[in-house]
Amino acid sequence: MAQWYCTIGGQKYGPMPQEQLEAWIAEGRVAPSDLVWYQGMADWVPAGEASEFAQAFAAAPPPPRRQQGLSAGAIVAIVLGSIALVLGPVCAGMLLPALARAREEARRIRCRNNLNQLAKGMATYLNECGDNRFYPWPDGRPGCGAGRSPNRWTGAEFGGAEWLASLYWTKIIPDPGVYNCPSSPDSNEQGIELGSLGCPRGDPLSRDAVSYSGMGSRSVGVYMESKQNKSGYAYSRLAIRDDFPPNEPMASDDTDEPINHGERDNGGMSVLFFDSHVEYWTHTRVDLEVGVGAGDLCALKN
Numbered sequence: 353m354a355q356w357y358c359t360i361g362g363q364k365y366g367p368m369p370q371e372q373l374e375a376w377i378a379e380g381r382v383a384p385s386d387l388v389w390y391q392g393m394a395d396w397v398p399a400g401e402a403s404e405f406a407q408a409f410a411a412a413p414p415p416p417r418r419q420q421g422l423s424a425g426a427i428v429a430i431v432l433g434s435i436a437l438v439l440g441p442v443c444a445g446m447l448l449p450a451l452a453r454a455r456e457e458a459r460r461i462r463c464r465n466n467l468n469q470l471a472k473g474m475a476t477y478l479n480e481c482g483d484n485r486f487y488p489w490p491d492g493r494p495g496c497g498a499g500r501s502p503n504r505w506t507g508a509e510f511g512g513a514e515w516l517a518s519l520y521w522t523k524i525i526p527d528p529g530v531y532n533c534p535s536s537p538d539s540n541e542q543g544i545e546l547g548s549l550g551c552p553r554g555d556p557l558s559r560d561a562v563s564y565s566g567m568g569s570r571s572v573g574v575y576m577e578s579k580q581n582k583s584g585y586a587y588s589r590l591a592i593r594d595d596f597p598p599n600e601p602m603a604s605d606d607t608d609e610p611i612n613h614g615e616r617d618n619g620g621m622s623v624l625f626f627d628s629h630v631e632y633w634t635h636t637r638v639d640l641e642v643g644v645g646a647g648d649l650c651a652l653k654n
Contacts, residue, residue: 354390358382358399373399374408384409459535460613463605463622464630467564469530470603471628473519478594481522487592488518491569495551509589512566512644512653513557516603520546533563533605533622536612559654564624565606565644567592568653575600575651598627601652607644608654623649 356373357366360382367390376382377399384400399405478484490496496510519525520543528543538560540546545561573588575596605612605621613619620634621643644652 354392356388356390358386358388359396360386370404374405377405377408378411456535456614459533460622460632462534463612464632466530466533467603467622467624467630468628469525469527470516470519470564471624471630473525474602475628476524477519477522480524482594485594487567487594487596488515488522489569489591490514490518490521490550491589493518493521493550494547494554495556509569511556511568512564512571512603512606513559513562514551515566515568515592515653516562516564517546517551517557521549531562531564532560533612535614536563536605536610538563559606559608563606563612564603565608565649565652565654566603567651571651571653572596578650596626598625600626601649602626604633604644604649604652606654607639607641609641611640613640 354370355367356370357364358373373382382399384398386399387396388399388402389396400409474487477488490510496514516531520528520531528540528546531546532538532540540561545552545558551557569589570587572590572592573585576582576585602624604623611619613621619640620632621638621640623631623633638649643649644654
């Protein structure tokens with residue numbers, strides 16, 4: 353007696369006697385479209401076309417009809433949609449603050465990257481323009497000192513914005529975006545407010561041109577008087593040299609309003625040190641409104 357083979361759903365079964373295959377047909381396991389074959393046949397044929405099983409298919413009950421109605425997927429979609437309608441406002445109330453925090457964290461990372469770029473730029477300036485000893489001294493460039501208060505010891509002053517902008521004027525960091533904190537609404541208008549060789553219009557840089565504070569013309573003297581207790585240096589204009597203490601701040605987010613990273617009681621500021629590392633100081637460490645020029649940031653100028 354011939355031994356039959358069949359394929360159901362891509363799976364091959366057999367060998368089996370004809371009686372077993374007929375029983376499968378009666379149980380509905382084998383459909384007329386499933387292929388069958390036994391040794392001696394030229395090729396596989398649909399079971400419904402094999403004369404040996406015509407009687408079995410004639411006696412087999414028709415396949416059960418699916419109940420008319422929604423599919424399981426449609427039911428799940430309706431249920432999820434109903435839940436979303438009910439919980440949507442609640443979920444939104446939970447997710448929106450989290451999304452806002454994630455966006456601010458991304459801006460803080462970009463801010464730290466800006467400060468890292470400024471640190472690399474200062475190192476390049478030392479090597480290429482400062483004889484491996486001196487940091488920028490923009491005194492004499494347009495606007496560096498204009499509008500500031502000279503005194504009998506020091507003459508005109510420049511601030512931290514002009515000091516950092518020296519890297520733009522010397523083409524060491526030509527990307528104007530590096531000078532604006534992404535958390536701040538500040539904009540230097542693609543470098544227009546930075547000027548090409550000095551402050552535009554001969555005035556000090558606008559508060560939007562540079563979002564960061566830095567060293568000024570009196571910073572070294574202020575540091576010596578405030579942190580080294582050397583009296584009489586607060587108004588001295590001393591060169592900013594490569595031997596300035598590496599654990600001292602070189603730049604930071606400015607406090608020349610608005611606060612860049614969050615509110616006063618729920619925010620912070622990024623601080624760059626002379627050894628090129630960046631720290632994030634919260635409002636518990638520094639006053640976000642008047643911190644620059646005082647305390648640990650005493651040597652910095654907006």
